Amino acid sequence: MHSLKALSILNQSLRLAGALVVVLLIPMFLGGCASGFSNFLKGKQEHKASMLRDKRMTEKQLDDLSNAYADRFYTLMLSASERVMRDNMDLQQCRIMNGLRLLSVSSMYDIATSRDTVTQLVNQLVVVTLDNYFWVDSGRAQLIWGDRAKYLVENLRKAREDIWGIAAKAFTDEQLEEIDLSISTWWLKAGGTEFASYVRFDDIAGNRGRALIDQVRGGAGLLAPLDRATEQIQSANQALERSFFWAKRVPLFANWQIEALWYDILAMPDSRRVLENIDNLSQAPALMSKRMNLVTDTVAQARDSAKDLVDQIFRKALILMGALFLGAFIVARWGFSAKK
């Protein structure tokens, strides 16, 4: 009986001790959890802060985006122009479209390979926005290409959406608004007639524009600020990258330049007279063949002239180099023998 009582007391004591342990452990556990949770929160906050820090785009990232955008613009213009020019027998339409794609794409790459990244971005923004004003908003595209204009209009609009999207990563809403206002005010002031591919932000915003770019470079926008030393190292590295970038892209649209030459020749009064005299529909195949012959001849002539020109220059240079080295050799020998 006693032993039973003793066991029951022992059992109760053990329960009590267990309860005590549980009571003591719960706060400890909760404390641990709390501290763990607070550590977790702290970690999360730090992670969030680091993400925010990471969100500020670096100049290198912006440079890459700017280059990628130039390629994207090339693709959009290529696609639009191919669709406008495909099976298009209107010489004027093809000539103007070819000129447009050549000027706007070369301008875009010209900007993408320029020195300062922020200026690059803002210049791309200006050119594409003004291209939209000139071709889309004014109705010029519809007037020139009629129904075919929709391809160019859609792609120029897409180009505009893309560049403003990229700009939103580097500029604040207020800064973007200021740029937008500067562009629209300039366009209004210019009378809404100027072809825009070679207009730059500096032309439209002047000192205010330069101040804005300096602000963004200094970290007032969404771009990570750069110190002077880092900037110099980066600009030296980027110069080489840009030259490679440019060299790789030139062949993409070099043939457009040749086409521009054909179209310019075909648009000359003499060529036009030849083409316009053939007004009979039955002579259409002959017209085509003449046009093709004219083009082929022009290309052949152009190639020959280029080849001759390069050959001549190299020949002259080699002769001159040879003569100079010979002269130098003779003088050196003469000097050596005189010393002897």
Place this chain on the structure above:
Amino acid sequence: MKSMKLRSLIFPTLVFALIFGVNAPCSADTLDAAFLTNSSPSNPTSSNLAAGGTPSPSVPVTSIEPTPGSKLSEALKQLAKANEGTVEELARLVAMFPTYSLSESACNGSLRIIGSDSLGPLLVRAVGSYKGIHPDAVIEVSQRGSMKGLDALQSGNCEMATVSRDLSVAEIARIEEATGKRVFTVPIALGAVCVYVNADNPIKGLSKAQCNGIFSIVHSMTADPIIRWKQLDPASPISSAAVLLYIEKKLSGTLRLFNDWCMQGEGFTTINLFIEPGPSSVVNACCAYPSAIGVAGFALRQPRARAVPLSEGFGKPFVEPTIATIRNGAYPMRQRMNIVLLAPSEEKIPGIARDLLRFLLSQDGQEMVVKNGLIPTDPATIPAFLRTH
């Protein structure tokens, strides 16, 4: 001695040969590039890298213009002349304003102007010209929106606020009570909020209720939301297309006025809604997409975007936004651009503020108003204290 002289010639000769030797192929490259680009060797594509990445302003010879004398060339010339009638009409309005004469009172001092984004470019340009006449004047212009301008005026952080709407009686009373000064509102230009569609969209006009049905999430004025063009015009060639809405990013004075007119505080719908970075982008979308519709200021009108005539209600006439209908108040969403300032009385308005306002309401100032796409205000609204000096 003679041999020494001859030897001293070797180095310069070699240097000369090297320079010339390197330069010859370079010039060939340049000529070749010039040939390829059909332009002078200094065209931007070839000069850019050589000049350390500075873009060159020269343009390749290739033209984007049609051959002179062609039908297309004449048509483009007509397109460029299309707005000449408007220019003449505006020039007549500007001529009705007094010419600016130099004030006898001191015009040097400082002035801070904060407020409307719509008025920002005009103010910046006008202040630039004013400083040309009065080099000692120190004037700062800051664009932060009409509301922030009024707040800054009330708290004494600026001397003038630009507001792209009329102040309500309650607003005037609140500011006067808080500052103990009188509020002076001077209208300097007129504008309007327009609803733009593509130029090929044949819709004749929109009523207030239809605008509510298109833009409001609650569409309190129509039974159903308007999401297709056939709900507005069954005969439209784009009847089956969805109505694509374009508005600018932030609730600007323009959008606020539109909201007050047809939505009465209701939010914008989210169906087919596209948020644009600025008002010019809204108009551009309307120029580019046949089924687009957007809200932007009158100043941003473009040939490929048509500002739709609006009517106050069912059975009421549609009013097209023109210079005449905006000036006479017939167009429903007219915007009056005001400069607001505080002073204990008319006589105590600072000389520089008074003189700048006189400049803005002169022929020079109103010419700038026109150049910024706005419409000159009515000369009859020039306050008496600005007529004499």
